[in-house]
Amino acid sequence: MDKILVTTVGMGLIGFIWWFFFGKKEKAIVAGDVLEILVDGGYKPALIRLKKGKKTTLKITRRDPNSCLEEIILPDFKIKKFLSLNKEVEISIIPQKTGEFGFHCGMNMYHGKIIVE
Numbered sequence: 001m002d003k004i005l006v007t008t009v010g011m012g013l014i015g016f017i018w019w020f021f022f023g024k025k026e027k028a029i030v031a032g033d034v035l036e037i038l039v040d041g042g043y044k045p046a047l048i049r050l051k052k053g054k055k056t057t058l059k060i061t062r063r064d065p066n067s068c069l070e071e072i073i074l075p076d077f078k079i080k081k082f083l084s085l086n087k088e089v090e091i092s093i094i095p096q097k098t099g100e101f102g103f104h105c106g107m108n109m110y111h112g113k114i115i116v117e
C-alpha cells in the first residue's frame, strides 16, 4: 500500500515538474496563408511561426482604443502601419531569413514575435 502511495505521489510530482517547465510555454500559432491578429491589450497571438520564403498576410484588427497600440512596427521587415480602430489592416510578408523577429507598437511597449523557420 505504501509503495502505491509513493509511486502515485512520485508520478504526480514528475507530472507537476514537467508541466511547470514545459506546459506553461506560450504556444506559437503556425500561420497559414492568412493570419488574423487581434490587437486588444497586446497582440493576440503575440507569437507567430512563419515559413521562410512563404507569403503570409497578416490581418490585423485593433479593438483597443489605447493610442499606444495605434501603430505596429516590424523593424526587420521595414514595416510601419497605422491601425485604425476596428478596421482590418493587411500586412503581407515573405520572410527571407530564418530566425526570430520582434514586432511592437509605436512606443515599443507592446511586443510580439515572429519566428521564421
Ligand SMILES: [Cu+2]
Pocket: 067, 068, 069, 105, 106, 107, 108, 109, 110
Ligand atoms: Cu505603445
